[in-house]
Amino acid sequence: MATIGDVAREAGVSRSTASYALSGKRPISEEVRRRVLAAAEALAYTPNAGARALATSRTKVLALLARFYTDEFAPAMMQYIQGVTDTARDLGYDTLLVTDEDGARALRRITDSRMVDGVVLMNIAQDDPRLPILRAASQPGATVGLPGDCSGIDVFDLDFEEAGRAMVDHLHRLGHRELILISQPEHVVERGGAYVWRLRDAALERARQCGVTLHTVYGESRQPAVGRLLHTLLDTYPSATGLLINNEAAAAALPSVTHERGLRVPEDLSVIGRYSAEFAAAFSLPYSFVESAPDRLGSMAVRQLVRRVESAEARREPFVVRFISPELVSHGSTTPPREPHTRPRVR
C-alpha cells in the first residue's frame, strides 16, 4: 500500500509538499500539483485512516448506538438506521453500529478511544444511563428520542404529544365521542420509552377537553396476542367508533381482525395509526396515519452532529430539542360515526 512518502518520492517532492498539494491548504505551483496528483493516481494512494486520525484528531466516523429489541418492530428500526447511515455518508462519514447490551459501557469505550467524531443515540429511555457518559465525552452527541434530561445534547423526536392531540382532534371534529387508543406494550414503557405515554397522556388530556371518552390500553407486540387483544377491545367497548393505534404490530394485525368481525373501515370503525409511510407500504395498511418519519429524524440528528463536529462556532451554539410536527397522511379510513354512535355487533 502506497504512503504519502511514496507519492512524494514518485513526484520528486517532499512529503509535506505532497500533503499540501493533495489537501490544497497551501499554495502549490500548478506544475508540482500536477505531478503529485499523477503520482497519487499512479500508486493508487489512499491515506491511512489511522494515521490521519492520529494527526488530525478526526476519524470521519460516527457511532450509532441502537438496540434491536425483539418486542419492537424491526422494519421501523431499519429505517432509522438507514436514515443515519445515508446522511452520514452524504456528509463524508462512515457509521459504526454499536448494539451492545451494555450501551453505557460501549459508549465509554467508543468515545474514550476516540474512534468516532460524534455519537447518535437511539432507543432513548426516560432516564438513559448513556447520557451522563455522552455529556462527559469530548465528542458531540445527538439523540433520536426525547430523554428526561436533554442538557448537553441535541435531541430530535416526533412531537408525540401533538400527534396524540391531532388524532383525537381529527375524530372529534368528525363527530366521534368514544375512542380507543392502543399503545405499545407495557414493558416498552418500563424500559423507559417515554413516547408511549407522551402520546397517550396528551390524547387523554385533549379528549377530556373536548368531551370525548378515550379508552387507553397497553398493547402487545406480537401475533397472535395483539390480534386477540384487538378483538377483546372491540368487544369491551362496543360503542367506541374510532380506534387510535400507536403500535406497529397492532396496526399490522388489524386488517384481519376487522375482516374476521365483518367490520368495515371506516363505515363501522374509523382508524388512525402512527407509523412510517414505509411501514404502511410494506404491509399495505389501508389506514390514515401520523407519519413518524424515522429516516428524517435520523438524518436531522446526523446533520446537526456533523455541524458541531466540523465547526467550532457550531459547537458553542446552545443545544436544541427539535420536534417534527406530526403529519396526518389520509388513506380515507376515517368518517363521521354512524348514528347512534354504535358499531354493529358482529361475531
Added chain:
Amino acid sequence: MATIGDVAREAGVSRSTASYALSGKRPISEEVRRRVLAAAEALAYTPNAGARALATSRTKVLALLARFYTDEFAPAMMQYIQGVTDTARDLGYDTLLVTDEDGARALRRITDSRMVDGVVLMNIAQDDPRLPILRAASQPGATVGLPGDCSGIDVFDLDFEEAGRAMVDHLHRLGHRELILISQPEHVVERGGAYVWRLRDAALERARQCGVTLHTVYGESRQPAVGRLLHTLLDTYPSATGLLINNEAAAAALPSVTHERGLRVPEDLSVIGRYSAEFAAAFSLPYSFVESAPDRLGSMAVRQLVRRVESAEARREPFVVRFISPELVSHGSTTPPREPHTRPRVR
C-alpha cells in the same frame, strides 16, 4: 484525555515500560506493574484507537456491507446484522455498517484506508462487483450468501438446494403428488439473488425424480400483491395439495388468504415455509418451516474472519464454502393429502 505518556509519568516509569506493563508482552516487576495499573486507573487511561491502529496495523473493526432493499423483508436483514455485530463484539471487534449504494466503491475506500481488519459481505449477487475488490484487498473477507465465484473468500450460506429437496421429499413422503412453490420476486433474481433458483431448481429436480408435479412461480414482496397472487395460485392449481413458500412476505400473507377461502391447514392444504424462527415468532406463523438461521450464518462468517485476522497460519488455510444444512421445524402444518388429492373449492 490521558495518554500513555501521562500514565508513565504518573507511575514514574518510561513510556515503553508503561506499554509493556499494560500489554504484558515483556516481564515487568510486580511493583512497577502495580504502579502502572494504578496510574492508568486513576487517569482513566484508554488507548487512542488511531495511534494503536497506526502502530499495530490492527483496528479491531470489521466492515459489514449490507443493503436494505425495500423489496426484501426487513426483519430478516436485522437478524443477519445482529448476528454479525454480536459475534464481532464477543470477539473484541466493532462493526462498521456500510450501506452505500455503490458497494464496490465503498469497499475499496474502506479497505484501502485500512479502517477495518476484515470484511463481511451480505446481499451477495451471483456476479458480485464487490468480490474482485475484496480479493485484491489485503484484509480477509467472508460472505453470507453464495456467489458464482467463491475463490479467495470464505463463504457461508444455507444449503438452499438441500432445503428445496427436503421440502419436496417431506410432502412426497406424506403422499402429496402436486405442489406449488412460491419464490421471491423476480427482480430479486435479476439482482443476482441466486438462492432463489438454487432452491427452486433443486426442488424441481427432486420433484421430477419422485414423480411429483411442482408448479413454480416468482412471488411478490408486498401486500396486497402477494395476497392476490396466493389467491390466483390456489385458483389456478385447484388439485395441488401442498404449498412451499420461499418468500417471507407470502408466508406472512398466507394466514389471511386461507382464512378468506375457508381453507384449513393442514387438512385442506399442507404448507412448508423457509424463514427464520424469529420471523415465525414475530408473525406467529403456524407453518412448519425450514429454519434459515440468519444469526448463525452471520456469526459463523465473523468467527472465520476473525480467525484469519488474528492468526497467520489461519490466513494460509484454504478458503471454505460452508453450507448450513436446513432444519425442518415442525408446526404440524403438513399431513397426508385428502383423497382424491383435491382441495375443496371455496370462495
Added chain:
DNA sequence: CACAGTAATCGAACCGGTTCGATGACCAAG
C-alpha cells in the same frame, strides 16, 4: 546592484501508541 517582499518548497516536529536493541543493576560462579 543591493534589498525587501512574496511565493513555493523543504525539514523537522508532532500526534500516541508499539517494539527493538541497549543499558544498568544485581547475583552467582570462577
Added chain:
DNA sequence: CTTGGTCATCGAACCGGTTCGATTACTGTG
C-alpha cells in the same frame, strides 16, 4: 575481584499522516 548471565527498564525509532517555521528562488523597487 572480575566475569557472565538474568532480569527489568529505558531510549530511540517507527507507523503515516499534518502542520509550523525556515529556507530558497525569484520579482520588482529604490
